[in-house]
Amino acid sequence: MWVVDIIENCITLWNSTLSSIWSMLTQSPETFHNGAVWDAITKIFTALQGAGYGLLVLFFAMSFFKHTVSFREFRHPEQIIGYLIRFVAAKVLISQGMEVIKLIFKISGSFIGDIAAQMGGLTEIAATLPENIRNAIEDASIIPQIFIYLVSLILSAVVIVLSISLLMTVYGRFFRIYMYVALAPLPMSTFAGELTSRHGRTYMQGLIGACMEAIVIVIACIIFNAFTSVDGSDFPINFGDSGVGLVLTYMLKVIIQMVILGSMVKAADKTVKEMFAL
Numbered sequence: 001m002w003v004v005d006i007i008e009n010c011i012t013l014w015n016s017t018l019s020s021i022w023s024m025l026t027q028s029p030e031t032f033h034n035g036a037v038w039d040a041i042t043k044i045f046t047a048l049q050g051a052g053y054g055l056l057v058l059f060f061a062m063s064f065f066k067h068t069v070s071f072r073e074f075r076h077p078e079q080i081i082g083y084l085i086r087f088v089a090a091k092v093l094i095s096q097g098m099e100v101i102k103l104i105f106k107i108s109g110s111f112i113g114d115i116a117a118q119m120g121g122l123t124e125i126a127a128t129l130p131e132n133i134r135n136a137i138e139d140a141s142i143i144p145q146i147f148i149y150l151v152s153l154i155l156s157a158v159v160i161v162l163s164i165s166l167l168m169t170v171y172g173r174f175f176r177i178y179m180y181v182a183l184a185p186l187p188m189s190t191f192a193g194e195l196t197s198r199h200g201r202t203y204m205q206g207l208i209g210a211c212m213e214a215i216v217i218v219i220a221c222i223i224f225n226a227f228t229s230v231d232g233s234d235f236p237i238n239f240g241d242s243g244v245g246l247v248l249t250y251m252l253k254v255i256i257q258m259v260i261l262g263s264m265v266k267a268a269d270k271t272v273k274e275m276f277a278l
Contacts, residue, residue, distance in 0.1 A: 002149075003137050003145055003148050003149050003152055004129075004134055004137050004138065006149070006152045006153075006155075006156065007129060007137070007152050007155065007251070008129055009156075010152070010155050010156050010159045011127050011128065011129055013159055013160070013163060014127060014159050014163065014258075015127055017159075017162075017163040017166060017167065018127075018221055018225070020167060021166060021167065021170050021217065021221065022218070022221070024170050024171075024174070025112060025170065025214040025217060025218055026109075026112055026113070026116060028105050028106075028109055029041075029105060029174060029177050029178065029181070030102065030105065032174060037174075037178060038178075041178050041181050041182045042098065044182040044183075045097070045098060045181060045182055045184060045185065048182070048183065048184075048185045048186060049094060049095070049097075049185045051185065051186065052094045052185025052186055052188060052189040053091070053094060053185075053189070054189075055186060055189035055190070055192075056087070056090055056091060056094060056189040056192045057192075059090075059189060059190055059192045059193035059195075059196045060083070060086070060087045060090070060192040060193055062193050062195060062196070063083070063086075063192070063193035063194045063195050063196070064083050064193075066195065086191070086192060086193075086194070086197075087192050089191065090188065090189060090190075090191040090192035090200075091192075093188050093191060094185050094188050094189060097184050097185060097188050098181075098184075101180075101181055101184060101207070104207060104208060104211055105211060107211075108208075108211035108212055108214060108215065111215050112214055112215060112218055115215070115218055115219070115222075116218075127224075127225045130250070132246065133246060133247055133250050136244065136246050136247050137247055140244050140247070144244040147244075147248075148244065148247055148248065148251075151248060151251050151252075152251065154255065155251055155254065155255055158255050158258055158259070159258065162258050162259070162261070162262045165262055165265075165266070166261075166262060166265055169217075169265050169266055169268075170217065170265075173210060173213055173214070173268075176210050177207070177210050177211065180203070180206060180207045180210060181207075184203075184207075187199055187200050187202075187203035188200060188203070190203075208276075209269060209272045209273060209276070210269070212272045212276065213268040213269055213272055216264075216268040216271050216272055216275075217264075217265050217268050220261055220264040220265060220268070221261065221265075224257055224258070224260075224261040227253075227257050
């Protein structure tokens, strides 16, 4: 049946998109594209470490001399020790910053791994066409099938547009993570100064948030496919209990939920900020 084929092709394309997204989200930025991008980012990180050390001294001096305007401050050695500890900690963070970033990747990746293990792999989140919807399409007369065909074209357009949008969003997340990593020595140097450390905290929150976005996207895709696996008979917008009515209700439900999923994925960064106050 040609209408069934169109709908199944839409579902196949959608599952292929989700498969690609799943594959990307379960990869560490270190291994993405066989690690070629990571090698370039590592070189940039190393090149900027020198600038980071220079800023480290500058930010430390700014904070130190602002709070020690007179020699009386040196009567309290605990304050001096506190400044030195901050300086050393910031220096270690810059020199070992890549290891810290890899640890963040490992922790966020373990969350996704736990979800994947619980779901039993990618096959558990693949969308399928309910059997009663398939039967209803095949049993429909020619006029209802034409109408269903027109709606299926809308579904096809929505799937294509959202597939491109979702892939761009996930790719964009990798680009942001790579930017965070490449420039890491510069914001990490701000931890050396009490006056500038808030910028370092903002940077770390942004990096962690970008990593946590993958979890939100994966969960959103799983919830979406759980919804699409049912016929939609309980959907608020219902075209009746007839075979054609069930088909139209199901297709409208899928279109609306696809748009919602696209919105959720696009807003994954905002969701992470709201949930984790990052």
